[in-house]
Amino acid sequence: MEKTGLSSRELIELAERYSAHNYHPLPVVISRAEGVWVWDVEGAKYMDMLSSYSALNQGHLNKRIIAAAKAQLDALTLTSRAFHNDRFGPFCEYLCKVAGQESTLLMNTGAEAVETAIKAARKWGYSVKGVAKDRAEIITCENNFHGRTTTIVGFSSEEQYREGFGPFAPGFKMIPYSDVEALKRAVTPDTVAFLVEPIQGEAGVIVPEDGFLKEAAAVCRENNVLLMLDEIQTGLGRTGKMFCCEHEGVTPDVLIVGKALGGGVFPVSGILARKEVMDVFTPGDHGSTFGGNPLACAIGMEALKVIVEEDLPARAAESGEYLMERLRAIESPHVKEVRGKGLLIGVEIKETSGTARPFCEKLKDLGILAKETHHQVVRFAPPLVITREEIDWALPRIEQVLAGRVE
Numbered sequence: 001m002e003k004t005g006l007s008s009r010e011l012i013e014l015a016e017r018y019s020a021h022n023y024h025p026l027p028v029v030i031s032r033a034e035g036v037w038v039w040d041v042e043g044a045k046y047m048d049m050l051s052s053y054s055a056l057n058q059g060h061l062n063k064r065i066i067a068a069a070k071a072q073l074d075a076l077t078l079t080s081r082a083f084h085n086d087r088f089g090p091f092c093e094y095l096c097k098v099a100g101q102e103s104t105l106l107m108n109t110g111a112e113a114v115e116t117a118i119k120a121a122r123k124w125g126y127s128v129k130g131v132a133k134d135r136a137e138i139i140t141c142e143n144n145f146h147g148r149t150t151t152i153v154g155f156s157s158e159e160q161y162r163e164g165f166g167p168f169a170p171g172f173k174m175i176p177y178s179d180v181e182a183l184k185r186a187v188t189p190d191t192v193a194f195l196v197e198p199i200q201g202e203a204g205v206i207v208p209e210d211g212f213l214k215e216a217a218a219v220c221r222e223n224n225v226l227l228m229l230d231e232i233q234t235g236l237g238r239t240g241k242m243f244c245c246e247h248e249g250v251t252p253d254v255l256i257v258g259k260a261l262g263g264g265v266f267p268v269s270g271i272l273a274r275k276e277v278m279d280v281f282t283p284g285d286h287g288s289t290f291g292g293n294p295l296a297c298a299i300g301m302e303a304l305k306v307i308v309e310e311d312l313p314a315r316a317a318e319s320g321e322y323l324m325e326r327l328r329a330i331e332s333p334h335v336k337e338v339r340g341k342g343l344l345i346g347v348e349i350k351e352t353s354g355t356a357r358p359f360c361e362k363l364k365d366l367g368i369l370a371k372e373t374h375h376q377v378v379r380f381a382p383p384l385v386i387t388r389e390e391i392d393w394a395l396p397r398i399e400q401v402l403a404g405r406v407e
């Protein structure tokens, strides 16, 4: 690949000048990657401990996924759903089998899949549950993150996500996370769904009480309410199981997937559900020009096969346990708590030590790319293919920063 000939500084200046300022990236410009490693344009090497918010569970430039993508690029990329394509059916079948669900509806980004789940729940509410027209309610949780569309930010509790973007869609209620009693109180005959993340990643890796998901599932079942799990970040091996809900033996009515389903190569997302729910959609109800395109399906198929065949959930469980234990052993005046599951780990910085951002900047200077989430938390979520040696490379550097030996 030809180089741009521009320095990191010049490339950042271009981005600042010509792009909307809707992110605050760390000042590093990446031009190459492999596995858990990335290189900037000057050739400096970093370990990627963010994995693009868990979209890179299989590692950067995973050889099998890249080969599948290249092969598909020589055959067929897009048909729209106006016609069938030969990659679509087999991928839908495999995805359903892996997820233990009967049917899927493919989209591209996570937010679109969440929107699809909302539409499915509402239409199921009217046509199956018998809720009166336009009365359907969906219960959500405080500190949720489900994406950035206007409907979704409308039920966010994060002021910045909402400020300036109203008016918002009605029909959403909010309860505290991990609070089954609040869920029971919030349910009414008009409730069609409870939308929840098994672990709140963006909120700072918030792990609910043991048993929360199981009890919430029971409340949903008793009240004929759909349990809709957003596993866009927690799914596909990240927490040490294929899906985080498996830790509690819960099967959701609607499962929402994205991110790593595209193997870090292409946006691939979707919802999975029983036929009874999915069959509310009839031709013309819902769609996406790129959803289920053959390139996405070929990449998604290989991305999923890599997770299954290389047993990445087991690797995440083992590596996660090791990394978490070692992080907890670090003596630091700045760390309030280390928490998480599998390779989704949050290190909460005490407010008296300032925000997490300067810690991320110091980590970057030592060759580790991690990103603060929700002001006080450094998230460590490397690709699941990370080896013990690679973790051991990172640990002393993380320790230096957390112990405050780097200024």
Ligand SMILES: *Cc1c(COP(=O)(O)O)cnc(C)c1O
Binding pocket: 053, 108, 109, 110, 111, 112, 114, 145, 146, 147, 148, 197, 201, 202, 230, 231, 232, 233, 234, 258, 259
């Ligand atoms: C990233 C994320 C989304 C949104 O996905 P996009 O692809 O950015 O639209 C939704 N829910 C959760 C839990 C996520 O982590």
